[in-house]
């Protein structure tokens with residue numbers, strides 16, 4: 001490989017092209033539920049990577065309302081392979097983008113717009129890194145097989161993407177590198193080495209309705225029982241275990257002159273380790289059964305039903321991920337770029353694949369305010385943005401780290 005300064009110069013020269021790709025991607029609405037938009041973005045993505053020698057395959061989503069997943073492959077001479085993972089979708093419906101005038105806007109060192117760092121900026125980073133490898137390390141570029149895999153519906157945590165990855169990972173896959181955005185702590189770039197698992201739940205209380213005037217004593221008030229149940233659930237949060245419960249929505253009752261017969265709460269819980277996750281889930285499900293609220297007339301008890309709606313398992317700290325993170329941290333020290341690791345609360349596709357091949361996340365550029373589209377006049381609310389000046393240093397770090405990884409003996 002040539003020197004780092006010539007690599008930096010090269011990446012700097014490629015940045016305008018990468019940002020032009022990003023600009024066009026941000027211009028295509030790819031809200032998860034916008035099937036046509038997601039598929040249009042997939043076509044543009046495939047076209048953008050085609051000059052690098054990639055061939056495209058679409059894999060239909062299990063959910064017919066979602067667009068196709070995208071797999072781009074460039075076969076190498078050896079049996080060694082590296083997978084780069086991103087996603088096509090964003091959380092912003094077209095109407096919301098229009099309502100908030102949320103679109104590509106460059107302001108100083110920041111670019112505002114939907115998906116600028118979650119995760120279209122990550123896809124632009126993939127393009128930059130592959131360009132650098134092709135020109136600066138052609139032997140490595142030709143030697144390895146490169147698999148680029150985009151989830152069409154990451155923001156809805158659809159589970160079929162894990163199967164797509166498992167089907168497409170090659171035998172000799174050295175790493176799956178996820179291009180979600182970088183973390184920052186002061187000067188430090190933070191790579192993601194663990195993510196919380198998440199379960200969503202619904203608690204349904206069935207009481208006994210009655211006339212609030214004539215037969216108050218006959219009623220078993222479901223809303224009052226739910227208030228108790230919510231307190232029990234909130235008390236399951238255990239910060240010492242990084243286990244959190246959130247009560248998200250509450251509803252119940254019908255009209256004011258009835259003792260309500262039904263009340264419902266929904267929420268989620270999260271944990272980093274499989275042990276804490278299992279503990280939280282068991283404690284939650286233990287709330288099933290008769291509640292403490294009973295009718296005065298005949299001790300009729302409210303019934304509490306707790307069910308798990310969806311589950312995404314934790315991505316815990318593990319040796320394979322740590323080995324990859326070590327490579328990035330070591331390269332950071334060599335290049336004078338401060339690099340560290342973080343465990344992140346939000347989920348990514350890393351949760352689905354970390355135990356299939358060694359997985360590292362956070363390879364994307366830095367930005368902030370992901371999942372936000374509103375801007376207030378006083379600047380106290382800003383929408384999602386990506387930082388322009390962060391692209392090249394991060395691309396240098398990623399490129400050199402991938403070369404170090406590829407140079408390691410099998």
Ligand SMILES: [Zn+2]
Nearest residue numbers: 118119154180
């Ligand atoms: Zn994302």
